[in-house]
Amino acid sequence: MRNLPYARQDISQDDVDAVVRVLRSDWLTQGPVIGQFEDAVAAYCGARYASAVCNATAALHLACRALDLGAGDLLWTSPNTFVASANCALYCGASVDFVDIDPRTYNLSVDELATKLVRAEKIGRLPKIVVAVHFAGQPCDMEAIGALARRYGFAVIEDASHAIGARESMAAVGSCSHSDVTVFSFHPVKILTTGEGGMLLTNRAEIDAKVKLLRSHGITRDPSLMDEPSHGPWYYQQTELGYNYRITDIQAALGLSQLARLDAFVGRRRMLARNYDLLCGGLPIVLPYQQANVQPSWHLYVVRVPGDGRRTRNEVVANLRENGILVNVHYIPVHTQPYYRKLGFQVGDFPEAERYYDEAISLPMFFGLSEADQDRVAGQLRNILS
Ligand SMILES: *Cc1c(COP(=O)(O)O)cnc(C)c1O
Numbered sequence: 106m107r108n109l110p111y112a113r114q115d116i117s118q119d120d121v122d123a124v125v126r127v128l129r130s131d132w133l134t135q136g137p138v139i140g141q142f143e144d145a146v147a148a149y150c151g152a153r154y155a156s157a158v159c160n161a162t163a164a165l166h167l168a169c170r171a172l173d174l175g176a177g178d179l180l181w182t183s184p185n186t187f188v189a190s191a192n193c194a195l196y197c198g199a200s201v202d203f204v205d206i207d208p209r210t211y212n213l214s215v216d217e218l219a220t221k222l223v224r225a226e227k228i229g230r231l232p233k234i235v236v237a238v239h240f241a242g243q244p245c246d247m248e249a250i251g252a253l254a255r256r257y258g259f260a261v262i263e264d265a266s267h268a269i270g271a272r273e274s275m276a277a278v279g280s281c282s283h284s285d286v287t288v289f290s291f292h293p294v295k296i297l298t299t300g301e302g303g304m305l306l307t308n309r310a311e312i313d314a315k316v317k318l319l320r321s322h323g324i325t326r327d328p329s330l331m332d333e334p335s336h337g338p339w340y341y342q343q344t345e346l347g348y349n350y351r352i353t354d355i356q357a358a359l360g361l362s363q364l365a366r367l368d369a370f371v372g373r374r375r376m377l378a379r380n381y382d383l384l385c386g387g388l389p390i391v392l393p394y395q396q397a398n399v400q401p402s403w404h405l406y407v408v409r410v411p412g413d414g415r416r417t418r419n420e421v422v423a424n425l426r427e428n429g430i431l432v433n434v435h436y437i438p439v440h441t442q443p444y445y446r447k448l449g450f451q452v453g454d455f456p457e458a459e460r461y462y463d464e465a466i467s468l469p470m471f472f473g474l475s476e477a478d479q480d481r482v483a484g485q486l487r488n489i490l491s
Pocket of ligand 1: 161189264267
C-alpha cells in the first residue's frame, strides 16, 4: 500500500504550462507575472496592497521591519506555531513573549491575551506587535484582537500561512480588516504552492511602500522616492538597509495558476474534514472544534489522543507510521526549543500549549487524499484505540 504523507502539493497540467510559458519568456524574475499574482491575491482577499516575496519567513521579517520593530521592543505570539512566527522579532533585535493557547481552537487565547495586556500595561512592557497565527486554517477571533490592539496601541500581523481561502464571518482571511498585515506561505505543504514563496497583504500604503523597498535591498529606481536627485536613467538609490527577498516570475506563474483552483482546494479540504469527523466520531480522541461563523481552510486536521503525557500519542504515531500513514505533529511549543530556553523560557511556561503538544496528531490532509485513504486512516486508528 502506498505511503500517505500528512500533506502534499497538487500540480496540474495548467500549472506546468504556466511555468513553461515564463521559462520561454523574456523574464525569469522581476517580470510581469509577479504583479499579476499580487493583484489576483489582493483581489481574492479584498486587501488593497500585496507584495510577493521568497517565503513567509521573509514576509514576517519584512512586516516587522515595516512596523518599525527594533531593539527594546516586544513581539507576542502563540507558542503553538512554526518557529518563524517568533524568529521574525529576533531578526529585528526585539524580544519575544508568548500567549498561551485556547484549549478548543489551539489558537492564541484572547482571554489570556487580555489578562497579559493588563499586567504588561502596569509594568510598562506592552508589546509593539502581536502575531496572530491562524493555526490549521482556523481563523483567530480578529475582531476581539483588533479591539485590544486599538485599546493598547499595538500592531497586528496575521500569520495566515495555514489560512489562505479561510473565512471569518464571510470576510476572507487576508482582508486585513482587523490587522495591519497578513502573511501567507506558499510552501508545498501549505494550501497552494509556488515551490518556495510568501506574500504580505496590507491596506496601509506606507507599509506597502516600505515592504516593496526592503524586499529588494532598500533600493529604488523611482526618482520620486529618492533622497537625492537622480544621476540618469541607470541610477538607483539605496535609502534603507534591505534584503534580497524577491520571488521569481517562474514561481509567481505557478502561484497564479494555482490560485485559480484555490476554491476547489479549500472546498475539497472542507469535505475531507467533514468525512474525518464522521469516520472518527466514535473513537476516544478529540476532533477539531467547529467555531461558529468560521469557514476554516483546513491546512491541518489535528486530533488529540488523551493519555498520560506523551506516551499514548507516541504509540499511536508509531503504529500509524509503521503502517505507511506518515502522520506528523504540529507544533512543538516554540518556547521549549533549546534556542528559546537559552533566552530564558522554560518547560511549564505555557501549560495549555504543552498539554496540547503531548496529545496532538496531524492526520493526512491534502487535495489528492481519497475517501478510501481516509477509511484506511480511520480503520487503523480504530485498530489501535479499541
Ligand atoms: C510554514 C509556516 C511559516 C513559514 O513559511 P515559509 O514560507 O516556509 O517561510 C510561518 N508560519 C507558519 C505558521 C507556518 O506554518
